[in-house]
Amino acid sequence: MNEAITSRVRREFPMCFTATRRGARLARRLVSLRLDEWGHPYGSDLNQDLTLIAAELAANAVRHGLVAGRDFRLRLVETGDGVFRVEVSDTRTERRPVPEHAERPAAGDEESGRGLYLVARLADRWAWTGGPGRPGRPSGRRSGSERARAPPGRGSRVRAAR
Template identity: 65%
Template sequence: MKSTTPPNGHLPQRLAPEREFTMRFTSTPRGARLARRLVSHRLDDWGHPYTTPLNETLTLITAELTANAVRHGHVPGRDFHVRLTLAEGIFRVEVTDTRAGKRPPASPPATDSLSESGRGMLLVAALADDWGVSPRRAAPGKTVWAELHVRPKGHPLSYRAAPEPTDVDLLLATASLLRDDPGSRPEDAGHGRRRP
């Protein structure tokens, strides 16, 4: 984790967000996909088109956090919440689930190169400027959050050091698995035909 959560579990108060998107989703893989897509659409509405590094990075972070909420934070009959805000040049995505017991590790562990899972928080740590976990307010559960600092033009403020080359390959392979069915990608929009 790039920063520690304060002992009381609450983060310092920030000014009211300039922009905010909040929604509740069913704790299912379909809910996680919908959350990822709506965050991407909202960023596009806010002036950060789908193919920009900011939109792609925040969408990927959202995908990882929501997938973890479904896989590790699921409590039967309970939903998870997503909150995306922009305040003071900082985009923040928060995913809140109702399971307090399972928290992400303080620093993502190294994974076996043959493992099919376990890279989600490693990816979040590599992409986000800051991330952490705090207890859910007034109810059982937790909020896992990640922040990305941006310049006025919407580009990341700084370039972060990349993980080891072998980790990058694994992260890219993991990211490619997050894409939906082939028909939903723009290059496949012509009824299965690729654009020239």
């Protein structure tokens, strides 16, 4: 995830949202709408998976990356070779995602720790970067995931983590 997208970007949807629950909800809804407009209907596995990934990453940006008065940024990309990338950036650098949360679901009584588990199960790859900014890119943390479109004939996937 830390490397640049090497194939040609076919379509892109970048947008900033307020770092509130309402902003996270709007990000989720607009990702689903954009995927539908790009030919991936609301009920399709791809639309549902990418919408849930966007929702979890946006919720994490609001909950763990909130800095008063600062927004979070979401970027949805479809590459020429059928890979979709969802990236969410926020302005916090001192709070890091816990990689163990992606490997096991949180216990029933824990308040958090399920979002990255879902992202890891639905995405083909996921990662995060963080640190000081550089020209044209603010400091902060960026989480992202990639998911390839299902090849023809693959059909629906059955997942337990829904």
